Structures are given as structure tokens and as C-alpha cells.
Amino acid sequence: MNKPSLKTALENGQFVLAPGIHDMITAVVSNKIGFDFVYASGYWMGASALGLPDAGIASYTQMLDRVATLCRVSNAGVIADADTGYGGLLNVHHTVRGYEEAGVVAVQIEDQEFPKKCGHTPFKRVVPAIDMIEKIKVATEARRNPETLIIARTDARQIEGFEGALKRGLAYGEAGADVVFLEALESEEEMREACRSVSRPMMANMADGGKTPIRSRAEMQDIGYSMAIFPAATGLAAAAAAEAVLNLLKHEGTSLSPDVPLFDFTEFNSLIGFDEVWDFERRWAREPKDEPR
Incomplete structure (x- = not known):
């Protein structure tokens, strides 16, 4: 299947809105709804697969395996969070190659020290800007497909202030990043100033419960963003739904309640691919009397 081109979408002025996909159940439901692009979040894919913090x-x-699986299951172009590149410059090189071979349309790397932290939690530290600039140059050189975009994220807002984060964003764009991402901005004013100042396409992180104010697609376009991710929405919604049905089971002893909706089982069978399995069985299954002796 040919996936949509993020490069072409941005060049054509299409605003890119990518929901976070934290597991493969969500991926097949997303296919039903229909998105051109989805986001593979390190936080949410790690939490769903391993039950561990970001x-x-x-x-x-571990993350490459998870990303490759999403690329296989999803009909959308996958924008993949690659944390810090998982090490030094050689690691960045192999990360870009590995993610590209997995089928992503964009690789996001950030300027935190290893081990990194979720961008909306405390105790983050950033590497010197020159170290990240070198990572960006290695990443852009490592890609084999010109359609693969490199997204450069800075987490400097809470360490060096807005001006420090903006300075890094400008430098990262000049170093060759295709998209610039100032993480965890704390007001709409900061968001507008960042978009006015950086000439590269800008990405917003609409992390529900995080530091950045949530804005709609239309509002983000007005602010000046070219794309936005909603990494937490499906994970938090799934956790809330699971909590509701588990409470129902614990206290009422049943899974049936008008207040706890369940996805239709027959439709889910179709989404996950059972129609093809059953077609195969109808074609190839033998009656017991036809079994070879």
C-alpha cells in the first residue's frame, strides 16, 4: 500500500493533524475513521507495550519493532518519535535507517540528555545545541528516501526559557531539519511567536493534560502551525474506557450497561481481518470425509 506523503502534504499547504496511535487495536479503529497521518508516540507506545514510563x-x-508493526497495520503515513536517536551520532544514523526501512514518513529526534523524559514532566535536561545540530545533520544524511522527513524537537523551554528554546529551534531549522518542534510551550503567545520566528514548517504537540494549551485545528492554522499531533488522546480515552468497564465488572458483576459502550464485536472481527480468514477457510477447508488417509 502506498502511504500518503508528508512532504507533499506540507508543500501543498495541507494542515496535517495526526492522532497518537498507542496500540494496534487503536490502529485498526483509526483505519476505519480515516486519517492520512498518525503519530507513533514513544510515551504511549512504550506504556501500552511494556507498562513503563517514558x-x-x-x-x-523494542521501539523499532513497535513502529514497524504500526507501519504494517496502519493505512496512514506514520510519523515516528525516535526519542534522542537512542544514543550518539552513530545511533542516530542507524535509527533513521531502521525507522525508514520500517516504513515511516518522518523521524522525530529531540535534544534531551539520555535518559530522556516525557516532555511534559519534570527533571528534563538538554544537550548542548551543537550536539543536536550534529544529530540533525547526521539524520538528514542517513535517510535514503528524500520523502522521509526529519523533525527536530527541542525540550529547552523549561530549562532555558522560551527565548532559549526559540534560539535552538531556529538553529535546528538552519541545520536542515524539515520540521521544527518546540516542545511544551506554555501559552498561545509563545506558540504564535515561535511560528512567526521560525521559517520551517512548525509542529505543535497537543498533549492532553500537558503544559501546552489545547487548540483546535483551525486555531492552530491561525497561529501559524503546519501540523499537530494529539499523542495522548487515544491512550487516555482507552484508559478511561477500561476503567469504566472494569469498575462495572467489579461492582455489578456484568459487562452490560447503557453507560459503558462496547465496540461491536462483529465489526471488530472485520476490522482485525477475520473476513479474509473466513474467506480462506471457505475456499480451502475440507470436510472430514475428504481428509487424505
């Missing part, structure tokens, strides 16, 4: 604990190999 603190540099999940390895490159």
Missing part, C-alpha cells in the same frame, strides 16, 4: 527505558530495538 524515561529512556524502552530500547531502540
Whole structure:
């Protein structure tokens, strides 16, 4: 399947809105709804697969496997969070190559020290800007497909202030990043100033519960963004739904309640691919009497 081109979408002025996809159930539901692009979040994919916090604990190999699976299942172009590149410059080189071979349309790397932290939690530290600039140059050189975009994220807002984060964003764009991402901005004023100042396409992180104010697609376009991710929405919604049905089971002893909606099982069978399995069985299954002796 040919995936949509993020490069072409941005060049054509299409605003890119990508929901976070934290597991493959969400991926097949997303296919039903229909998105051109989705986001593979390190936080949410690590939490769903391993039950671990986004603190540099999940390895490159574990995340590559998760990202490759999403690229296989999703009909959308996958924008992939690659944390810090999982190490130094050689690691960045191999990360870009690995993610590109997995089928992503964009690789996001950030300027935190290893082990990194979720951008909306405390105790983050950033590397010197020159170190990240070198990572960006290695990343852009490592890609084999010109359609693969490099997204450069800075987490400097809470360490060096807005001006420090903006200075880094400008430098990262000049170093060759295709998209610039100032993480965890704390007001709409900061968001507008960042978009006015940086000439590269800008990405917003609409992390529900995080430091950045949530804005709609239309509002983000007005602010000046070219794309936005909603990494937490499906994970938080799934956790809330699971909590509701588990409470129902614990206290009422049943899964049936008008207040706790369940996805239709028959439709889910179709989404996950059972129609093809059953077609195969109808074609190839033998009656017991036809079994070879």
C-alpha cells in the first residue's frame, strides 16, 4: 500500500493533524475513521507495550519493532518519535535507517540528555545545541528516501526559557531539519511567536493534560502551525474506557450497561481481518470425509 506523503502534504499547504496511535487495536479503529497521518508516540507506545514510563527505558530495538508493526497495520503515513536517536551520532544514523526501512514518513529526534523524559514532566535536561545540530545533520544524511522527513524537537523551554528554546529551534531549522518542534510551550503567545520566528514548517504537540494549551485545528492554522499531533488522546480515552468497564465488572458483576459502550464485536472481527480468514477457510477447508488417509 502506498502511504500518503508528508512532504507533499506540507508543500501543498495541507494542515496535517495526526492522532497518537498507542496500540494496534487503536490502529485498526483509526483505519476505519480515516486519517492520512498518525503519530507513533514513544510515551504511549512504550506504556501500552511494556507498562513503563517514558524515561529512556524502552530500547531502540523494542521501539523499532513497535513502529514497524504500526507501519504494517496502519493505512496512514506514520510519523515516528525516535526519542534522542537512542544514543550518539552513530545511533542516530542507524535509527533513521531502521525507522525508514520500517516504513515511516518522518523521524522525530529531540535534544534531551539520555535518559530522556516525557516532555511534559519534570527533571528534563538538554544537550548542548551543537550536539543536536550534529544529530540533525547526521539524520538528514542517513535517510535514503528524500520523502522521509526529519523533525527536530527541542525540550529547552523549561530549562532555558522560551527565548532559549526559540534560539535552538531556529538553529535546528538552519541545520536542515524539515520540521521544527518546540516542545511544551506554555501559552498561545509563545506558540504564535515561535511560528512567526521560525521559517520551517512548525509542529505543535497537543498533549492532553500537558503544559501546552489545547487548540483546535483551525486555531492552530491561525497561529501559524503546519501540523499537530494529539499523542495522548487515544491512550487516555482507552484508559478511561477500561476503567469504566472494569469498575462495572467489579461492582455489578456484568459487562452490560447503557453507560459503558462496547465496540461491536462483529465489526471488530472485520476490522482485525477475520473476513479474509473466513474467506480462506471457505475456499480451502475440507470436510472430514475428504481428509487424505
